[in-house]
């Protein structure tokens with residue numbers, strides 16, 4: 001190979017490498033619309049503020065926005081003192097969100113990470129925000145319930161979670177359009193057979209649970225079924241109001257794995273007694 005041919009080959013080689021790098025760079029910084037599970041549509045600012053009001057976001061919160069777009073929800077949360085991060089599949093959105101966080105002066109509180117919401121761990125959140133699609137919410141639902149700590153708040157713009165009924169729904173107007181906001185609290189796992197003793201009486205309680213909805217049966221050592229006046233599970237808190245003849249009870253405690261810790265009230269028609277309540281799941 002003479003010098004001219006060698007020069008031409010080297011030129012060719014470097015030119016090809018440059019084109020390849022350029023192509024790789026360009027294709028890595030763009031994502032085709034069909035690769036996204038949800039197209040980019042930003043949540044109006046007043047709807048964002050309302051989502052953060054409903055979840056009462058404060059400085060102790062860690063907020064994760066699933067599909068964070070230009071970062072506006074996490075940025076607004078950071079302005080309330082919270083920390084957190086956003087995940088988005090689109091690198092352009094991530095770059096935009098990082099720039100916005102920096103120009104808003106909150107980039108030391110929050111981060112934006114390129115990634116797929118179906119492959120990322122979001123279990124550290126105390127508040128999850130989302131503006132996705134009904135089918136995506138439904139696909140995420142088991143992940144949210146299994147991976148998030150009981151008591152974690154979840155708020156979704158526009159779309160619900162199918163048969164997982166929202167704890168709250170709020171409608172916000174913007175530019176003549178109505179925006180639905182749905183709100184849930186991740187429930188503890190209270191389902192099962194619980195038992196405890198009080199005043200020489202053994203209590204047995206069976207809890208059936210579907211999401212945050214619970215139905216309860218209570219018996220004592222006489223095997224009488226109590227009348228249940230209220231059974232409620234809000235995050236970790238389980239509250240049951242029950243009676244057996246003229247014996248009235250309120251049990252209210254925090255579910256922590258196989259234990260419940262709390263207080264109980266016993267009213268026998270004459271006086272009310274208050275004591276600590278703890279129950280164990282079999």
Ligand SMILES: C[S@@+](CC[C@H](N)C(=O)[O-])C[C@H]1O[C@@H](n2cnc3c(N)ncnc32)[C@H](O)[C@@H]1O
Pocket residue numbers: 035036037038039040041042043065066067068069070071072073087088089090093115116117118130131132157
């Ligand atoms: C409707 S926008 C919502 C943006 C922002 N959360 C807001 O409320 O303004 C949905 C976002 O989800 C992103 N997205 C779509 N599919 C995704 C996926 N599988 N993983 C992560 N982000 C995704 C899109 O790029 C887009 O920015």
